[in-house]
Amino acid sequence: MATLTKDDLAPGGSAARLASRRPFAVVPRNAIQRTVRMRDGVRLATDVYLPDSTGPWPSLLCRLPYDKAGEECFLPLIAEWFTARDYSVVVQDCRGKVRSDGVPVPYRTEAIDGFDTIAWIAEQPWSTGRVGMLGDSYYGFTQWAAASLDPPALAAIVPRAAPFNYRAARYRQGVLALEAVASYSLETWVDEALYDWAGSLDWSIRPLSEIVPNALGGRRPLGLDQWAKGRFPAASRVKPSGRHATLHMGGFWDPVHRQTVESWKIANATKSRQVQRLYLDTRDHGWTPLRPENAAYVDPFASTTRTSDFVDDYLSPLLEFFDEHVAHRATGAATPVRWRFSDLSWGEGESWPPPQARRKHLYLSIGGSLVEVPDAAERSIGWEHDPTNPVPSLEHPFYTLIDPPTSSVKRPDVLVFAGEPSQGDITDLVGPVTFTVELASSSESTHLYARLWDMGPQSDRRIVEGGMHISGPWPRKVSVDLGHAAYRLEPGHALRLELASSCYPLYAIHPGTSDDPWTAERFVSSGNQISIGGLRAAKLAVTVLDGGT
Amino acid sequence: MRGFRPVESVALLPPAKAASARVYEDLRRGILSGHIAAGTLFSEAKLAEQLGLSRTPLREAFRTLLSDGLLEEGPNRQVQVRVFPAQAHDEVAAIIDWMLRLAIVQAAQHGSPAHADGLRLITIRIRRALRQGDEEARFDEEDEFRLQLTRAAEMPVLEEVLRRMLGQARLMARSNGKSARRRPKSSDVARLDAVADAIEQGDAQTAGASIQTYPFSPPGALKSHG
Numbered sequence: 001m002a003t004l005t006k007d008d009l010a011p012g013g014s015a016a017r018l019a020s021r022r023p024f025a026v027v028p029r030n031a032i033q034r035t036v037r038m039r040d041g042v043r044l045a046t047d048v049y050l051p052d053s054t055g056p057w058p059s060l061l062c063r064l065p066y067d068k069a070g071e072e073c074f075l076p077l078i079a080e081w082f083t084a085r086d087y088s089v090v091v092q093d094c095r096g097k098v099r100s101d102g103v104p105v106p107y108r109t110e111a112i113d114g115f116d117t118i119a120w121i122a123e124q125p126w127s128t129g130r131v132g133m134l135g136d137s138y139y140g141f142t143q144w145a146a147a148s149l150d151p152p153a154l155a156a157i158v159p160r161a162a163p164f165n166y167r168a169a170r171y172r173q174g175v176l177a178l179e180a181v182a183s184y185s186l187e188t189w190v191d192e193a194l195y196d197w198a199g200s201l202d203w204s205i206r207p208l209s210e211i212v213p214n215a216l217g218g219r220r221p222l223g224l225d226q227w228a229k230g231r232f233p234a235a236s237r238v239k240p241s242g243r244h245a246t247l248h249m250g251g252f253w254d255p256v257h258r259q260t261v262e263s264w265k266i267a268n269a270t271k272s273r274q275v276q277r278l279y280l281d282t283r284d285h286g287w288t289p290l291r292p293e294n295a296a297y298v299d300p301f302a303s304t305t306r307t308s309d310f311v312d313d314y315l316s317p318l319l320e321f322f323d324e325h326v327a328h329r330a331t332g333a334a335t336p337v338r339w340r341f342s343d344l345s346w347g348e349g350e351s352w353p354p355p356q357a358r359r360k361h362l363y364l365s366i367g368g369s370l371v372e373v374p375d376a377a378e379r380s381i382g383w384e385h386d387p388t389n390p391v392p393s394l395e396h397p398f399y400t401l402i403d404p405p406t407s408s409v410k411r412p413d414v415l416v417f418a419g420e421p422s423q424g425d426i427t428d429l430v431g432p433v434t435f436t437v438e439l440a441s442s443s444e445s446t447h448l449y450a451r452l453w454d455m456g457p458q459s460d461r462r463i464v465e466g467g468m469h470i471s472g473p474w475p476r477k478v479s480v481d482l483g484h485a486a487y488r489l490e491p492g493h494a495l496r497l498e499l500a501s502s503c504y505p506l507y508a509i510h511p512g513t514s515d516d517p518w519t520a521e522r523f524v525s526s527g528n529q530i531s532i533g534g535l536r537a538a539k540l541a542v543t544v545l546d547g548g549t
Numbered sequence: 550m551r552g553f554r555p556v557e558s559v560a561l562l563p564p565a566k567a568a569s570a571r572v573y574e575d576l577r578r579g580i581l582s583g584h585i586a587a588g589t590l591f592s593e594a595k596l597a598e599q600l601g602l603s604r605t606p607l608r609e610a611f612r613t614l615l616s617d618g619l620l621e622e623g624p625n626r627q628v629q630v631r632v633f634p635a636q637a638h639d640e641v642a643a644i645i646d647w648m649l650r651l652a653i654v655q656a657a658q659h660g661s662p663a664h665a666d667g668l669r670l671i672t673i674r675i676r677r678a679l680r681q682g683d684e685e686a687r688f689d690e691e692d693e694f695r696l697q698l699t700r701a702a703e704m705p706v707l708e709e710v711l712r713r714m715l716g717q718a719r720l721m722a723r724s725n726g727k728s729a730r731r732r733p734k735s736s737d738v739a740r741l742d743a744v745a746d747a748i749e750q751g752d753a754q755t756a757g758a759s760i761q762t763y764p765f766s767p768p769g770a771l772k773s774h775g
Contacts, residue, residue, distance in 0.1 A: 034662070034663060034666045035673075043673065099670060099673065099674075100673070
């Protein structure tokens with residue numbers, strides 16, 4: 001959807017087809033295919049990969065709903081990489097998914113299934129009885145879930161791009177992350193299989209609730225309607241306990257990175273905590289790296305060499321952590337927090353944001369600029385929100401960095417405020433970014449989206465983004481969370497803030513009425529306005545390191 | 550582009566099958582599912598033209614199906630889907646029965662947990678096929694379960710012969726219109742799980758007794774013959 005055009009959004013404008021069921025991958029010959037019996041008798045399909053050396057070996061576990069042998073998560077390659085480094089590797093299809101028995105229900109049994117599987121591993125003759133867990137996204141969540149029950153053999157976890165609270169991950173301050181929820185539920189939670197969704201979602205369909213069922217011939221994925229109404233089961237929330245050594249890994253261009261920072265903060269604040277490290281990289285949800293301007297995307301699986309380089313890069317930070325905490329092969333002196341800047345250099349420190357960072361405010365000026373001193377006079381500026389003609393989001397819900405937008409949408413309902421180009425003094429944004437504003441609407445409630453761009457001499461790059469559902473009475477003062485950044489603004493580049501009331505299909509559309517956006521079929525235009533200047537000046541708050549690190 | 554991570558490459562997929570292997574599998578599936586009836590005549594030239602293939606892969610596929618016992622020589626240098634005499638049914642059922650007894654004894658001697666898990670992974674698929682009412686998938690998995698017993702016994706020659714016998718039994722059942730015995734219930738599939746448990750524990754007697762009670766399709770496959 002990265003090149004979404006207005007035609008795609010117009011009714012009947014997109015050529016959707018039915019989502020296709022993906023065949024199960026072939027389990028590699030070097031995998032020992034096992035089943036592990038859970039406490040209720042259900043058996044989960046589990047592949048064991050053992051090194052060629054003499055065991056027993058420390059063990060690494062990965063539990064996922066995406067096919068343990070599939071190319072999407074390339075666990076066979078991961079297993080090969082870790083077995084070559086003397087770990088036994090166990091990969092398991094989650095309950096009811098792919099080759100595992102039972103009924104697939106997202107979240108519900110991940111804690112006990114993880115606990116029981118870790119106990120099984122610890123009893124095996126090939127395991128030293130010390131287990132680490134790894135995985136991204138939902139298979140990072142399965143780590144949080146298992147760890148919540150304190151399995152005695154669990155030594156360390158490395159959740160990457162992983163929510164520990166799914167409701168928080170699927171909403172931005174009350175706004176449904178529609179495209180992520182729709183595509184994810186369609187791919188993963190229809191039945192035991194996985195479904196390819198590219199090209200199958202017709203975003204012109206209303207109500208929004210029918211977009212996914214339309215791609216499935218009328219079937220509704222498990223959980224879709226509950227999630228879209230904000231109802232997530234208790235099992236989808238796990239509080240990081242800090243009781244296991246944890247490497248919290250996230251990418252600044254992954255919307256889930258807020259959860260990565262949050263899990264580290266929560267675990268780090270606990271009393272009986274084990275080692276907690278935060279690792280923030282310039283990546284998206286699929287760990288696609290940020291590229292220098294004009295550099296073409298390189299498919300990591302296009303050749304054996306590229307795949308090998310990608311897997312090395314993808315797993316090396318984990319090896320260091322597992323060697324220290326699972327295999328006891330190294331003593332760690334690593335810094336608690338590491339982050340990568342947009343120029344691909346690394347920073348490190350004791351906390352996030354670094355203690356020497358300071359908050360800096362940039363005010364919106366009536367002339368469309370971002371300034372350090374607010375306008376003296378308070379004025380308001382308005383725009384129309386037309387829910388039948390939403391502002392296109394232009395970026396992929398998960399793989400933001402494969403084909404990132406290089407310029408924003410120019411429309412009268414998108415407000416733009418640009419700062420002065422940097423004069424050679426490097427400005428580093430290192431930490432959270434928020435936008436605070438006083439807003440009023442002709443509707444009972446509305447949405448506000450804010451995106452911060454780096455405006456370069458040749459092309460632009462989106463740095464952070466966020467959205468918020470806001471209800472009256474008006475005017476209301478609100479702060480929109482735009483996430484975190486480690487961004488180095490090069491000379492000649494400037495910051496630009498964009499404001500709008502829709503961002504579709506990344507986020508659900510506010511119908512302009514009090515109807516639920518999920519089921520709304522009636523759409524009314526509304527007028528929104530914000531205050532600029534004076535005592536109630538709208539402002540962007542960034543966290544900066546003066547003069548770089 | 551896929552849900553979690555886009556992967557356009559097919560690096561982890563098995564290499565594409567040769568045309569002869571594809572044609573063989575398609576024809577075998579057509580015969581076992583009853584879509585191609587016993588007695589159907591195939592002309593190599595005509596079928597090659599229909600499928601847009603050269604005659605060489607088709608000839609190879611025919612040769613393998615002939616050795617499987619699913620095709621036989623027909624008139625005018627054609628081949629036809631094999632027509633069995635009525636009494637062959639009981640004989641094939643008895644042969645399958647004896648082969649399974651042999652496999653179970655050997656498999657129980659090995660008592661390998663991984664082999665038992667190989668059986669359990671199949672019972673998971675049988676349960677799923679039952680839930681989804683997918684009879685063809687169930688027949689396939691029931692055959693697979695029996696073949697897995699020969700693998701657990703580490704008897705590759707037996708596996709090869711059993712595979713042919715199971716194919717012939719299915720073709721016969723199709724021809725006789727007897728493809729449906731009674732539909733298994735979940736309690737029946739639990740009997741197959743009991744076979745896996747008994748194999749793991751080295752208990753051939755319990756494994757043999759458990760498998761006897763499962764209503765395999767096609768019919769008669771484990772009637773007591775001695």
